[in-house]
Amino acid sequence: MNRKELLKVENLKQYFPIKGGIFGRTINHVKAVDDVTFTVYEGETVSIVGESGCGKSTTGRAILRLDEPTDGKVEFNGEDIVSLSKSKLRRTRKDMQIIFQDPYASLNPRQTVRQILNEAMEIQNVVPRSERNDRIAELMETVGLKPFQADRFPHEFSGGQRQRIGIARALSVDPKLIICDEAVSALDVSIQAQVLNLLKKFQREFNLTYLFISHDLGVVRHISDRIIVMYLGKIVEIGDKDSIFKNPQHPYTKALLSAIPVPDPDIKKNRIILKGDVPSPIDPPEGCRFHTRCPFVVDKCRSVSPELETRNHMKKGHQAACHFIEEIHSGEHEATRDLRNVRQES
Amino acid sequence: MSDPAVQAAVTTNASLNPRVKARKDLIKRFKKNKAALISFYVILFLIVVSIIVHVFQLFGITITPHSPSAVNLPDRFQGPSAEYWFGADHMGRDIFSRILHGMILTLGIGFVSVFMGALVGVPLGIISGYYGGKVDAVIMRIIDVLLAFPGILLALAIVSILGGSLVNVTIAVAVYSVPGFARIVRGSTLATKKLEYIDAIRALGAKDGRIIFKHILPNVMSPIIVNATLYIATAVLTAAGLSFLGLGAQPPTPEWGAMLNDGRGFMRDAGHITLFPGLAILVVVLAFNIFGDGLRDALDPKMKN
Numbered sequence: 001m002n003r004k005e006l007l008k009v010e011n012l013k014q015y016f017p018i019k020g021g022i023f024g025r026t027i028n029h030v031k032a033v034d035d036v037t038f039t040v041y042e043g044e045t046v047s048i049v050g051e052s053g054c055g056k057s058t059t060g061r062a063i064l065r066l067d068e069p070t071d072g073k074v075e076f077n078g079e080d081i082v083s084l085s086k087s088k089l090r091r092t093r094k095d096m097q098i099i100f101q102d103p104y105a106s107l108n109p110r111q112t113v114r115q116i117l118n119e120a121m122e123i124q125n126v127v128p129r130s131e132r133n134d135r136i137a138e139l140m141e142t143v144g145l146k147p148f149q150a151d152r153f154p155h156e157f158s159g160g161q162r163q164r165i166g167i168a169r170a171l172s173v174d175p176k177l178i179i180c181d182e183a184v185s186a187l188d189v190s191i192q193a194q195v196l197n198l199l200k201k202f203q204r205e206f207n208l209t210y211l212f213i214s215h216d217l218g219v220v221r222h223i224s225d226r227i228i229v230m231y232l233g234k235i236v237e238i239g240d241k242d243s244i245f246k247n248p249q250h251p252y253t254k255a256l257l258s259a260i261p262v263p264d265p266d267i268k269k270n271r272i273i274l275k276g277d278v279p280s281p282i283d284p285p286e287g288c289r290f291h292t293r294c295p296f297v298v299d300k301c302r303s304v305s306p307e308l309e310t311r312n313h314m315k316k317g318h319q320a321a322c323h324f325i326e327e328i329h330s331g332e333h334e335a336t337r338d339l340r341n342v343r344q345e346s
Numbered sequence: 347m348s349d350p351a352v353q354a355a356v357t358t359n360a361s362l363n364p365r366v367k368a369r370k371d372l373i374k375r376f377k378k379n380k381a382a383l384i385s386f387y388v389i390l391f392l393i394v395v396s397i398i399v400h401v402f403q404l405f406g407i408t409i410t411p412h413s414p415s416a417v418n419l420p421d422r423f424q425g426p427s428a429e430y431w432f433g434a435d436h437m438g439r440d441i442f443s444r445i446l447h448g449m450i451l452t453l454g455i456g457f458v459s460v461f462m463g464a465l466v467g468v469p470l471g472i473i474s475g476y477y478g479g480k481v482d483a484v485i486m487r488i489i490d491v492l493l494a495f496p497g498i499l500l501a502l503a504i505v506s507i508l509g510g511s512l513v514n515v516t517i518a519v520a521v522y523s524v525p526g527f528a529r530i531v532r533g534s535t536l537a538t539k540k541l542e543y544i545d546a547i548r549a550l551g552a553k554d555g556r557i558i559f560k561h562i563l564p565n566v567m568s569p570i571i572v573n574a575t576l577y578i579a580t581a582v583l584t585a586a587g588l589s590f591l592g593l594g595a596q597p598p599t600p601e602w603g604a605m606l607n608d609g610r611g612f613m614r615d616a617g618h619i620t621l622f623p624g625l626a627i628l629v630v631v632l633a634f635n636i637f638g639d640g641l642r643d644a645l646d647p648k649m650k651n
Contacts, residue, residue, distance in 0.1 A: 024483070066545050093551035105542040110365060110564060119560075123552050166546070173550065 005075075006209050007040040007063070007177060012072035014055070014062045018282065031281050032058040034233040036072075037308075040177070045203065045210040047220040049256070050230035053278060056213045059230070060179045063211070064098055065089060076177070094124040097170035101182035103162035107154040113140070113165055114150040117172050124173045139168045143198065160191035164198070171202065179211045184219060196223055217260050221245060226317075229253050232289040233281055235308060239318030249311075249320035249329065252290050288322070295335040296328055375644040382640020385633040392630065396449035403447065412440035414447035414600045423616040433618035435608055441619065444600035445626050451601050452630060455516050455585040456578040462520035464574055467527025472558055472566070474528065475535030485528070492525045501584050505593045512601070515594040519581045530573050534566035568645040575638035579631045586627050602627050 013036075015029035033055040040046045048056040062069040065081060074081040076096060084092060100106035107116060117136045121127045127135045137147035143164040154162055163183065170178050180199070184192040196219065202208055214220050220227060227244045229237040229252065237250040248254045255272040274293045279285050285292050291301040300323055308319040311326050327333035377383055402409045411431070412418075418438035426433045432441040474485040492500065504518035538544065539562065547557055588594040589603030597604060602623040609619025 061545075064549055066549060090551035090553065093549060096549075098546065098549045100542045100546060102542055106546050108543045108547075108561060119547070119552075120550050123547075123550050123556070169546065169550075 004042040005039055006042040006077060007211070008073070008075040009039070009059075009063060010037050010073040010075070012036045012059065012062055012074065013070045014058050014067065015070040028282055031233050031284055033062060033069075034284070036230075036233075036235055038228055038235065038238060040209060040211060042176075042209055043203070043207055044225040045212055045223050046226045046228060047212040047214060047224040048228045048230055049214060049217060049220050051215060051256075051278065053232075053281065054230045055233040055281070056215075056230050057181050060098065060181050060211060060213050064093070064096060064179060066098075091124075094126065094173045095175050096177045096179065097173065097175040098179045098181060099163070099166050099170050099183040101185050103159050103166055103186060104154075106166050107162060107169075109154055112151050112153055113145075113168075116154075116165065116169055117150070120169050120172045126173050135172070139172055142171065142202075143168045144194075160187055160195060163187060163191075163195055167195070167198065167202075171206070174206075175208070177209045177211065179213065181213045182215070183212070185214065185216060192219065199223065217257065229256065232278055232284055234289055235321065236290065237318075237320040238308065239315065239320075243315050243318040247314070247318075249314060249318070249325045250290075250322050251294050251296055251328065253320070295337050296324060296333055297336055298324075298333075372644050376640055379640040379643060381636050382644075385635075385637040385640065388629065388633040389637060392449060392633075393453060395446065396453055399446050400450040408443075410440070410443035410446050412443040414444045415439065415598050423612065423619075425616070425618055432622040433616070435605070435619045436612055436616070439598075441605070441622050444605060445602065445622060448600040448602050448605065448623075449626070451512065451595065451599070452582055452586065452627070455512065455519065456582045456630075456634075459516045459519035459581045459585070460523055460574050460577045462516070463523030463577065464527050464570060466520070467524040468531050468566075468570060470524070471528040471531025471533075472535050472562060475532040476539060476554070476558060476562065482532075486532070489525045489528050492521070493529075497522050497580070498584055498587055501588055502591070502593065505588055510588075510593040510596070512595050512599070515585050515588045518588065519584050522584065523577045523581060526573060526577060527570065530569050531566050534569050535562055538562050538565040572638055572642040572645060575634060575641055579634035579638065582627065582630055582634070 012033055013031075014033035015031050017026040018028045018030060019025065020027040036055075036059060038046070048059060050056050058067070061067045063074050063076075063081070065074075065084075069082055072082065076092065079092065081089065081092065111119070114133075114136055117139060118132055121132055121135065136150055140147045140150055145161060145164055145168075149157075154165065157165065163186075166183075183199075184195050187195060199210065200223065203210065210223070212220065212223055221241065224241050226238070226240050228235055229244065229250065231252050237244065237248065237253045244253065245257065248257055251272075255274050258270060258272045272295070276293050279289070279292055285302075286305075287303045288294070288297075288301040288306050291297045294301065304323065306321045306323045308321045309325075310316065310319050311329075313326065313329055314320070322328070324333045376386075399409060408414075411429075416439060418434065420438065421430065421434045422436055422438040424430055424434040424438070430440050430442065432445065435441055435444070470485055470489070474482045495503070501515070501518040501522050504521055505514050508514040508517065544557060544561055547561060585594060586601070586603030586606070589601045590607045592604075592607065595601030595604045597608070605623040606620050606627075609616065609623070613620055
């Protein structure tokens with residue numbers, strides 16, 4: 001595989017100010033994304049998973065500068081997106097597109113599909129005016145819609161069809177990277193599969209790179225090459241699909257994966273039930289962010305924040321942020337908290 | 347699916363353009379509200395009459411029973427009769443004719459001042475809501491200052507600075523309606539800005555101008571229209587009030603507020619001099635208020651329940 005770096009995110013931080021008082025002073029911050037670093041190579045699919053509020057969507061939006069990141073670097077094709085001027089950013093946006101979660105909200109109800117696609121091409125000036133109608137017909141067919149449906153309005157389509165329109169809009173400007181922000185979460189399962197396969201097909205045909213943001217581990221397993229696991233604004237584990245699913249290292253990843261339903265009633269699952277809620281990102285715990293819920297917590301976790309690193313028993317490119325990966329792996333370090341409920345599910 | 351007949355059938359069968367459909371639904375809902383419908387016809391009638399009277403007057407033809415400024419001293423203070431439908435005032439001028447001639451002034455001030463207010467208030471509101479931050483803070487504080495004054499007092503202050511005339515009254519009422527527009531539009535813009543399709547269009551690299559004019563403005567149109575209709579009523583009232591105080595139309599202009607002032611001294615003996623201009627103001631203000639309310643209910647059926 002061609003390992004050209006397409007997107008490099010370095011120390012990305014996204015803090016949202018909380019204003020208060022009479023003068024609207026900033027009294028605190030929601031640390032939605034706190035120091036996130038990763039690289040996406042050309043032609044691959046990288047997924048970001050994590051529970052609600054862990055900052056995965058915020059990461060996607062910050063990369064596109066839909067929200068201005070607080071700090072950090074986003075290098076796309078060797079260019080730092082964060083420091084680009086407004087007009088340069090507009091041009092760069094041709095190469096990075098986004099597909100949204102809600103196919104009902106992401107299309108302007110007042111525009112026909114033709115107007116939506118036409119506007120996209122007009123903004124980036126990708127296709128000469130005279131050829132746009134042909135291109136629209138082509139795009140419609142590419143995503144599995146009929147060209148004559150182009151003059152209909154979004155409300156005349158089903159959810160899956162609308163999501164295809166969203167995909168057609170993203171494709172219309174020939175992007176290199178598409179950020180899929182929960183792109184299939186709002187669709188029912190059979191439609192999810194259709195849309196995912198469509199996305200995979202386009203990846204092969206147009207050499208696309210996906211940053212796939214999802215909470216659905218089944219979907220992630222189906223589509224990803226590499227996976228990033230986020231917890232409370234930080235990356236806790238990163239690695240290729242097989243490493244993450246077959247050999248998870250971080251206690252959080254293990255708990256997350258243990259929640260995947262298994263389609264076999266006879267299998268007894270060891271579900272790791274995490275007690276409590278995710279702490280507030282306004283005032284995240286010191287040290288390891290997961291220490292408030294981690295079964296293996298010791299004093300060190302409460303004060304020292306672990307870095308992402310690869311240990312001896314892990315594959316190259318597989319990193320986890322935990323002080324005791326090796327010890328937990330070898331069984332030396334035992335659970336300090338009794339959170340490991342064995343539930344028999346049948 | 348390439349069969350043209352099938353295609354035609356499918357295409358024509360497709361439901362209406364949502365804009366056309368929305369408009370049809372709107373009219374249907376509006377028609378259910380009888381009071382609002384009547385108000386609408388009253389407004390329409392008044393506008394047509396005032397324009398006809400005014401246009402004929404421009405060509406020197408008086409189509410009202412009397413000329414609005416024809417003084418007929420022997421007939422002064424005469425009550426309503428076949429000759430003077432609404433009676434005659436303290437100079438013997440026909441009140442009915444004066445009301446008809448004054449209508450264009452009243453409606454004109456109402457429409458023009460609200461239009462001018464919207465012209466300033468809507469962009470302020472959109473800029474404030476769309477850009478947020480410091481721009482928003484500065485604009486909204488200025489708006490707060492304007493809102494802190496009671497409307498009539500603000501208009502009074504402006505007229506006393508600019509001098510009393512109909513044009514200045516219009517400007518004063520326009521200034522007075524700016525904050526209302528700015529606030530309402532800001533709120534709608536904030537709500538619209540958060541919609542996902544605005545993000546999508548931003549991610550495509552659209553310029554702010556395109557986003558504002560093509561995607562935000564159409565969404566904030568209905569509150570603007572409702573607000574404008576309701577503000578016309580207030581504008582008419584404020585303008586009449588200023589003229590009543592002698593700051594607006596100068597005699598012998600047949601402005602309704604000024605006419606009220608004319609009759610003020612003779613209310614006990616010749617109440618009709620104040621009664622009819624007062625009723626005229628009442629009808630116009632009430633019609634616009636009821637029409638505006640009906641329009642709001644029709645535009646936003648969710649709000650009613």
